[in-house]
Amino acid sequence: MHYHYLNGENWDRIWIVGDLHGCRRELDALLLQHRFNPQQDLLISTGDLIDRGPDSPGCLALMDEPWFRCVRGNHEEMALAALQGHEMDLWQMNGGDWFWQLRGAALIGARHALQRCQELPLILHLQLDQRIVVVAHADYPAAGYSWEKSLNWQDVVWSRRRLQAIQSGQRSAIQGADAFYFGHTPLQQPLEVENLHYIDTGAVFGNHLTLRQLQ
Numbered sequence: 001m002h003y004h005y006l007n008g009e010n011w012d013r014i015w016i017v018g019d020l021h022g023c024r025r026e027l028d029a030l031l032l033q034h035r036f037n038p039q040q041d042l043l044i045s046t047g048d049l050i051d052r053g054p055d056s057p058g059c060l061a062l063m064d065e066p067w068f069r070c071v072r073g074n075h076e077e078m079a080l081a082a083l084q085g086h087e088m089d090l091w092q093m094n095g096g097d098w099f100w101q102l103r104g105a106a107l108i109g110a111r112h113a114l115q116r117c118q119e120l121p122l123i124l125h126l127q128l129d130q131r132i133v134v135v136a137h138a139d140y141p142a143a144g145y146s147w148e149k150s151l152n153w154q155d156v157v158w159s160r161r162r163l164q165a166i167q168s169g170q171r172s173a174i175q176g177a178d179a180f181y182f183g184h185t186p187l188q189q190p191l192e193v194e195n196l197h198y199i200d201t202g203a204v205f206g207n208h209l210t211l212r213q214l215q
Contacts, residue, residue, distance in 0.1 A: 001119060001120075001121050001122075002121060002122045002123060002148070002151075002153065003121060003122075003123045003124075003125055003147060003148050004069075004121035004123070004124050004125065005125050005127070005147075006042075006044075006069065006124060006125065006126045006127065007127050008126060008127055008128040008129070008214075008215050010042075011040060011041055011042040011215070012037065012040035012041055013036075013037070013040070013041045013042075013213060013215055014041065014042045014043075014044065014126070014128070014213070014214045014215040015034070015036065015041065015042070015043050015044070015211055015212065015213055015214065016043075016044045016045070016046070016135065016181050016199065016211070016212050016214055017030070017043060017044070017045050017046070017199075017209055017210065017211045017212075018045075018046055018183045018190075018199040018200040018201055018203070018209060018210045019045075019046055019047065019048035019073065019183040019184065019186075019200040019203075019204075020045060020048065020049050020053070020059045020062075020203070020209070021048055021049075021050065021051055021052045021053040021059075021075070021095070021203065021204035022049075022050060022051065022052060022053025022054055022055045022056040022058070022059055022098070022204065023053045023054070023055070023059070023203045023204055023209060024053075024054075024055040024058035024059050024062075025054075025055065025058075026203055026208075026209050027059075027209060030209055030211050031043070031211075034211065034213075038065070038066075038067045039067075041067060042067055042068075042069065043062075043067060043068050043069070044068075044069045044070070044124060044126070044135055044181075044214075045062070045068070045069070045070040045071070045183075046071060046073070046135060046136075046137055046181060046182060046183030046184070046199060046200065047070060047071045047072055047073025047074075047075075047076065047120075047137035047157070047183055047184075048073035048074065048075045048076070048137065048183060048184070048200075049062065049063075049070060049073070049075075049076065049117075050075050050076065050079060050095075050096075050098075050114075051075045051078075051079075051091075051094060051095030051096055051098070052094075052095035052204045053203075053204040056098050056099070056110070057102075057106065057109065057110050057113070060110065060113035060114065060117075061113070063113065063116055063117075063120075069124060070120055071120060071121055071122060071123065071124055071135055071136055071137050072117060072120040072121065072122055072137065072157060073137040073138075073157060073183065073184065074137065074138065074157045074158050074184065075091075075094065075095070075096075076114075076117040076120065077157055077158075078090055078091040078094060078096065079091055079096060079099070079114045079117065080114065080115075080117060080118060082096060083111065083114060083115065099111075099114075122136060122137070122153060122156045122157065123135070123136045123140070123156065124136075125147060126214065128214065128215050131178040131179070132145075132176075132177040132178050132179075133177065133178060133179045133180075133181065133214055134174075134177045134179070134180045134181070135180075135181045135182075136156050136180070136181075136182060137156065137157045137182065137183055137184050138155070138156060138157055138158055138159050138160065138182060138183070138184035138185075139155055139156060139159045139160075139161070139162050139163070139182060139184075140156070140174055140180055140182075141155035141156060141159055141161075141162070142174070143174065143175060144174065144175035144176040145174055145175065145176030145177040145180075146176055157184075158184075160184070160185055162196075163182075163185055163191075163198060166191070166193050166196070171193060171194060172193065172194060172196065173193075173194035173195050173196065174195065174196065177195070178195060179195050179196075179197060180195060180196050180197065181197045181199060181212075182196070182197070182198050182199070182200075183198070183199060183200035184200055185198065185200060186200050186201065186202030186204075186205055186207070187200060187201055187202065188201065188202075188207065189201065190210050190212075197212070199212060
């Protein structure tokens with residue numbers, strides 16, 4: 001499943017948060033602070049629920065919540081590959097060691113939750129009144145957006161080329177939608193250029209989670 005459609009009319013308020021990387025306690029505190037209402041509100045994540053932080057299982061459990069949606073990040077990709085016996089060292093080196101320390105029911109539960117990450121879309125299309133907001137983990141690797149356009153899916157979860165070009169002074173917009181939200185690259189502060197928003201602010205490295213209200 002590459003694209004997933006969300007209609008903003010189904011929720012009162014809609015929020016988006018950067019990469020969680022196991023920082024469930026910080027997320028819960030932020031939602032409390034903003035009076036998030038699980039009966040009426042929606043939270044969207046830019047992916048990388050797992051690895052490096054203290055509570056990967058707690059962040060995976062968000063997938064069971066009706067008020068939560070997420071795109072697949074490169075850490076979910078690494079985990080899925082490792083569970084199939086591919087490049088296990090790559091995942092372990094990049095923060096996947098928490099999984100190998102689990103035992104018994106905790107291990108079974110985590111394995112089941114990680115397998116469910118295969119169902120996560122790579123791109124979320126959010127329709128808000130007359131606005132279209134697109135969410136992907138690393139990039140939307142095209143000059144213009146269109147629903148179900150075929151892309152290089154590796155670039156969607158891994159590429160930093162567009163962000164590096166922006167950081168070297170190039171201004172860049174993507175046509176076809178009003179706003180694009182990405183995570184993947186930890187920054188000191190959110191970066192907003194044209195209609196692009198980079199909101200991974202490295203909570204797992206001692207910085208903070210970025211939560212933005214979209215509706």
